[in-house]
Amino acid sequence: MAEALLEVSGVVKRFGGFTALNGVSLAVKPGERFGLIGPNGSGKTTLINCVSGVLPVTAGSIRFEGREVTGLPPHQRSRLGIVRSFQIPKPFTSMTVRDNLGISLEYAGARRAGAAGHADADEILRSIGLGAKAHLRPGGLTQIEMRKLELARAMAARPKLLISDEAMAGLSSTEVDDILDILFRLNAQGITIIMIEHIMRAVMRFSERVLVLDAGERIAEGTPDQVVRDPAVEKAYLGE
Amino acid sequence: MRGPAGAVLVGVVVVAAGIGLALLKVNPYIYFAGYVILQYVVIATAWNILGGYAGYVNFGTPAFFAMGAYTAVLLIKSVQAPLPVLLLAGGLVAALLGLGIGYLTLRLRGTFFSIATLALAVVLQTVIMNWEYVGGSRGISVIRPPGPPFGSYVTFLFTVMVGLAVVAVLAARFVERSWIGRGLAALRDSEEAAECMGVPTLRLKLFATTISGFLLGVAGAPFPYYVTFVEPNSAFALEYAVNALAMPMIGGTTSWIGPVIGAVLLGTAAQIATVTISSEMNLFIVGVVLVAFVVLAPEGLLGLARRLRGH
Numbered sequence: 001m002a003e004a005l006l007e008v009s010g011v012v013k014r015f016g017g018f019t020a021l022n023g024v025s026l027a028v029k030p031g032e033r034f035g036l037i038g039p040n041g042s043g044k045t046t047l048i049n050c051v052s053g054v055l056p057v058t059a060g061s062i063r064f065e066g067r068e069v070t071g072l073p074p075h076q077r078s079r080l081g082i083v084r085s086f087q088i089p090k091p092f093t094s095m096t097v098r099d100n101l102g103i104s105l106e107y108a109g110a111r112r113a114g115a116a117g118h119a120d121a122d123e124i125l126r127s128i129g130l131g132a133k134a135h136l137r138p139g140g141l142t143q144i145e146m147r148k149l150e151l152a153r154a155m156a157a158r159p160k161l162l163i164s165d166e167a168m169a170g171l172s173s174t175e176v177d178d179i180l181d182i183l184f185r186l187n188a189q190g191i192t193i194i195m196i197e198h199i200m201r202a203v204m205r206f207s208e209r210v211l212v213l214d215a216g217e218r219i220a221e222g223t224p225d226q227v228v229r230d231p232a233v234e235k236a237y238l239g240e
Numbered sequence: 241m242r243g244p245a246g247a248v249l250v251g252v253v254v255v256a257a258g259i260g261l262a263l264l265k266v267n268p269y270i271y272f273a274g275y276v277i278l279q280y281v282v283i284a285t286a287w288n289i290l291g292g293y294a295g296y297v298n299f300g301t302p303a304f305f306a307m308g309a310y311t312a313v314l315l316i317k318s319v320q321a322p323l324p325v326l327l328l329a330g331g332l333v334a335a336l337l338g339l340g341i342g343y344l345t346l347r348l349r350g351t352f353f354s355i356a357t358l359a360l361a362v363v364l365q366t367v368i369m370n371w372e373y374v375g376g377s378r379g380i381s382v383i384r385p386p387g388p389p390f391g392s393y394v395t396f397l398f399t400v401m402v403g404l405a406v407v408a409v410l411a412a413r414f415v416e417r418s419w420i421g422r423g424l425a426a427l428r429d430s431e432e433a434a435e436c437m438g439v440p441t442l443r444l445k446l447f448a449t450t451i452s453g454f455l456l457g458v459a460g461a462p463f464p465y466y467v468t469f470v471e472p473n474s475a476f477a478l479e480y481a482v483n484a485l486a487m488p489m490i491g492g493t494t495s496w497i498g499p500v501i502g503a504v505l506l507g508t509a510a511q512i513a514t515v516t517i518s519s520e521m522n523l524f525i526v527g528v529v530l531v532a533f534v535v536l537a538p539e540g541l542l543g544l545a546r547r548l549r550g551h
Contacts, residue, residue, distance in 0.1 A: 052436055073442075074435045084436055092429035094494065103426045106419060108438025157437055 011060035035207030081160030091138035108157035258402030277507035284487035284499035286455030292493030295428030300357030308460025330461030338453020379471025492542025
């Protein structure tokens, strides 16, 4: 097996007396499409917050490209190539769509601003289908456009690993396909992707490997087919 | 005139105009009132770097202003330090205070940060009131150095304040148009998203609180020589807290010119009201105008102008 791009080992996260993650380990290979699923409250977003650095871990370690990143703040992790989108879109509302991308281009991506940055931003926006909206403020976007902006802004940071946190929740099935297409294309460009999703059809179609969390513990891992047949997974989702 | 060189040129012209006005020896009241208005240009501009660009609303402006003023009092009384030293020292002490509140932003955001800055002003005022060496609650008289340029000391201070206002505005303009300003705008909109897109939010916030504090302290440093009698109630006046946020909000907080417009308009209105009606009308006018703007034009005059142009 090739050296893992992201290696999470024994990560524990406690909030006071509540254990949100109880010794979770996973390894994502370069170029992989990795799915992360689990019932509500199973710790998926907490895990992503620990990987992106938004939350400090209580115990355990996170390595990226063989490098220890456990103690790094989020902005340094994003510069190394770990970039996430947010479940609830958090656009920079006072800026145009283009300038939203400009921030990640300037601070994490190509490290350039001005005209060259504009051209890069416009290219990303065109590729994702937001080309005509570059001059608008995010307030004027529809729900799906907002999700696309989240992804476009993450792309502008030039990620090696893109973590997509429920980019499709609440979208119609054609819109889900639209987002899936974008993620497939990014992956084809060599970007490793972790997808967190509730929409089973999407995760199962997209992922090469799936990890299932329940109550902060890893209960199954394997190909989508293996995972859906796993009795432990069935129990977690449907009960006894 | 869009580049930094053009801006500096405009700044030099403004300073030259200020000196020209000082040489004209018009009615002394003009310099007296002009000083106050320019002082508010500095205060509003300094406040806006933190409050407008970074979105951290500081209610504790009087604390920073008074740190500048009382550092000056201390240095005048102890070593008779010259004015440039007072400006620098007053700025540095207030900058340290700014760095301190910068670390508060690690845990306090939004309203909670604002409340903490308000509490800071109260605490510092209490400390000063109990510090006899700088006059305590009774206050202290300050004697101006002899032989100022331009004939009178107030006229001289007026030209100093012209220079400080130019420096403050140039600094704010530079910050706004640099990568720092873009990063501050991002963290104002969403601190979490900014951090995840590579913006070093803590470092930028510390920069904003420190430079904002520095400029507020510089604004307060010549105050003892201006009033010649410093007491806590005037150095920590509520007016500074209210005006510091009202002026940028009326002008517009997203651009360096907003606080300047707000300070000139509101500062002038307050001076006219003081002369023609009464000094108590000052805060009343500021309050009414602020409420009107918050309700009718929350993005200030700049936002209003943008809307009228249809953007």
